[in-house]
Amino acid sequence: MAASPNPCGPALAGWCGRHLQNPQQVAVAYSAGADSTALLLAAHERWPGRVMAIHIHHGLHAAADAFENLALDLCARLGVPIRVCRVDARHAPGQSPEDAARRARYHALAATAREQGADAVLLGQHADDQAETVLLALSRGAGLPGLAGMAERFERDGVLFGRPLREMASQTLRDWLLHDGHPFVDDPTNADARYTRNRIRAVLTPAWQACFPGYREALARSARHAAQAQSLLDELAESDLALTGNPPVIAAVQALSRARQANVLRLWLRRCAGTAPSEVQLDELLDQIDACRTRGHGLRIRVAAGLVVRDADRLRYDRPI
Template sequence: MAVAFSAGADSTALLLAAHRRWAGQVIALHVNHGLQAAADSFQNHAQAFCALHGIVLRAERVQAVHAPGDSPEDAARQARYTALARMAEEAGAAFVLLGQHADDQAETVLLALSRGAGLPGLAAMAERFERHGQMFGRPLLDVPSTALRAWLASAGHAFVDDPSNADQRFTRNRIRALLMPAWEACFPGFRPMLARSAAHAAQGQRLLDDLARIDLAQVGTPPAIARLQSLSRDRQANVLRHWLRAEANVAASAAQLDELLDQIAACTTRGHRIRLKVASGLVTREGGDLRFVAPI
């Protein structure tokens, strides 16, 4: 068992709880992004904390460089998961625990709402998932941040506060600083309600995935245009999203998917041409089928 340990309050509480539950069987994994001046001090604190409590620590420095136009937060997250999966595999850990809590889940739902997300976004963070061949779990999604910090304070455990969490240039930080207090003032104790909505969205998405697999078996892989046309527009959209995700791990925007559905509806002659940009590639017509062409 491994715990992703940033040395912040949430991961500190999780590491201590896991260490008490599985004494001698838990290791800590620390990822140093090197994105701020305090990064090395976080790693030093993590090393000292683990040494004090007799916990094995593995640490890795990553270069979370983002491409022009991409989010630096997303680049850092991808680099972090890659490093955590690699360290866990090297250590022989079958599971990596993450410290996201009820406040993080509520922020994720609000962020998804602000972006007009569909069910996958509104489902927020899953309790368990697989990435890079490694299983991850979030056991604290029902626990508010205040409870974690109160427990650490009562036991006198030290942790670090990341100064970037107060930087309101980042959308999630603005939600935390401005929107969450307003929701709390209007709807006290709203976090479990948002978590319940996320769970409903996740259940709905699982049902849509089941339906998409049934429909994809009927339309074929790659999808036959004539068979797609026999489905309702909503089912076409659902099966195409599923196909693109399974085929190329890409997601079409709402505008791209609407245009693709219009093209499928208009495809009534042999000479009708489909060549539409979707995500980073193209969806084209080859004979009677759709194809996804990845960028070279």
């Protein structure tokens, strides 16, 4: 059977034209699953001799060693260098297993990319992942940052990450791999109904597909609109933070509308605390700021692990000791 063109090729070319013109070395986050396998093959075809693979071994299930062996075998056949990173993905009390695994994975990818001098790390997340992300955000009552879904590019720990397959359907990748005989694995944890994303994949998305066959494209369009709106809010917050000062002067914050107060305080807390307040915390903070009309009026509210307090005429974020 004649080999067919890798469907990832045009998507990868388009992403690179926007974000990565002439890299010296590119890393691919290669799990040995279908999406990352198709992406690794496309990257190797586009940049022969300038691609490396990073395989994250989470150690969360018995099949992890088999995934590593398949990854090592394909990279050996392609002549692609590979680094295997074993991470501790156990979750802390109160932390979701998915979040713990994701944080450990990105930390290892960024550290390895910096060590190897890679210009970027490419991720195999696709249109189905984007749709699930938006549905998950909707189920949690998320604001614009959540509804914007997965960004096409982002930076973490000083490393550029990219999602060139963000608008490609998963089935397109799998059909091509099966047609051309490229081996890949299916992660058994994807069928574990304890994880919210897996329940969305198993129950909600088939219903959306049955009722709205173009739901992936529609959700992706909504995510783009949300991302654009959030970008405008970020620009306004930057302008308002320059006016209120950093840390913000309470009287200057009070001079803004309540919506702009919320917007600028989200930016300030993201900068100084690396966190976002809950809706309840932010409403309470705004109420307390509004009440600060006399010199002796105090202010103290917990946000994430720290406290927002009044410091003379300004706000201050106190981190836990």
